[in-house]
Amino acid sequence: MFALRYTFMHSLKTLQSRTFSVGRTCSGSVDMKGRSLLTLKDFNPGEIRHILRVSADLKHRIKHEGQYLPLLQGKSIAMIFEKRSTRTRMSTETGFALLGGHPCFLTPQDIHLGVNESIKDTARVLSSMTDIVLARVYNHSTLEQLVKEASVPIINGLSDLYHPIQILADLLTLQEHYGSLKGLTVSWIGDGNNVLHSFMMSLAKLGVNLRIATPKGYEPDDDVTQEALHLSKQFGTELHLFSDPLEAARGSNVLVTDTWISMGQEDEKKRRLKDFHGYQITMQTGSVAAPDWTFLHCLPRKPEEVDDEVFYSPRSLVFPEAENRKWTIMGLIVCILTDYSPQIPKLKL
Template identity: 70%
Template sequence: MLFNVRNFVNVAKLTGIRKQLLRQFWSGPPAQMSVHLKGRDLLTLQNYTADELKHLLWMASDLKQRIKHKGEYLPLMQGKSLAMIFEKRSTRTRLSAETGFALLGGHPSFLTTQDIHLGINESLTDTARVLSRMTNAVLARVYKHNDLDLMAKEATIPVINGLSDLYHPLQILADYLTLQEHYGGLNGLTITWIGDGNNVLHSIMTSAAKLGMHLRIATPRGFEPDLRITKITEQNSKEYGTKLLLTTDPLEAADSANVLVTDTWISMGQEEEKKERLKAFKGYQITMQTAKYAASNWTFLHCLPRKPEEVDDEVFYSPQSLVFQEAENRKWTIMAVMVSLLTDYSPQLQKPTF
């Protein structure tokens, strides 16, 4: 997988400056806030500081409390539209974005490969510029992360990663909100990943240490996370004083874990590798035997859809499984992202403990 971290960071910085200047031109100076995310892209959690991640989770908690529990109507997206570009099928990402944006009074427009072919019928550059004139934000679920980089560079509106081959930031925000709700905080938790070194893991790796969480990763040989992201993770762990373990032994990784996490072993586009992958991941199924090595307060997460070879029914449907709360929180966290990137709204709820 080709990925130049230095160039990516430079592009992200230049894009952010460009959008900040454009926003100030039209709307004047931004409001004085400790965290101000309006106009930003969300392509990877690596580009967000610890305070910015906490702000997004605080925003999600606030919206969930006010809308779901208090029954308030907050038309924060009224008059705004969202372009949703999906090269890959989806249940949770599509539903959470569509229903969440509409619940806030906005208009989401869903575009599949039958409606728009990124870089085929029209260049990515032209697509980004057209969408910037017709909508207020773009959420794109794509095969190639480089496509998101180019869109963000050319667009004058926020571009949000709904999933790419490299990252899945929206999923991890939902995971963190779920853990914060369950444990009352994130700092000091140990997350254990048992499975493929994929995009979901990459998003955990680039953010967990910023929130004070330790990370233990077990992947089969040949299925490790991207080396460049591993180096970033090692730097983050050192900077924030957290522990990091990479191993091929699932039980070693599970030792003293508060959170057991896995995901599909065969991502979309890898179907031809199914036989090889099932063989390589033998012994990586999460079971109650795995959980015996974890901490007494262990919980289980999975981004769904789940297959039995990844985790057995006893764990998946156990009281320790938070997967359906996790799925619901996809909605509240994506709403938090939209509100943060498109408005000056500040959470009214007291800031949770992280």
């Protein structure tokens, strides 16, 4: 495992002696310019890897080498937030500004989306004034309407069905830690929610196995599960669903959970806490995992989901994971709005 991590870090360090231009276009590079991202279901393995590579490249050049890359100079982004946020807002707002662009933060109190103005009209107005829209919404159908009516790319900042930008951050974090994604096993222990759905639409494409434990009645969406089973078969990975958290954790490299009570489900708290009894991730959960196991959580975290011993342990990658939300949203937007080609070597598969 040390060799894998060394290979990735050595690739980064070899760049330190080079002089960089802001970016260049290379023939044969992955072209995602103008694309929207509502779900990673619509992106192939090469495109996902390219986003991760661009993200790692920007992180190295800006954070570690102190370079200024005004790749988004003269561009603006409309950030629609129906739901409150810490990481999504900060990663997008600071990341877009760091690349020379202008972020515009919009809440239901700021605009008329779906109230005094239709989603159709809002999409057309924002398209005339900004270069891209990120929307964090309750209903996935809102995003689908925005895509239909807008003439600029739309990014899903979270919906009830998917949370793709979170998974990009998770993947970069695991790539950095393990040196390679292929062959890893991720165990999801918790609710069958939007974050899990996004794992299910992406992990198999990168050669990652997935083991899922959810209480009865909290399983992932049936259509998403069927698609995930198809992807697992297509890419030769394993997908297993359990109700026993320890069985799901057995032999896994990565233990992952999320909130059991999402925004809008507060009235279900008492019942949900009862139904998820026994699902808290502890060192006992990790005792059946692989020797190199790590822990992820997209935050905010509550103690009933994972205890302090795991959450603040050296095995926890939650804070690098949170930071990588910034670098991966930057990488994604650069892929969508520019012809930038990363200069970091390709990531080890």
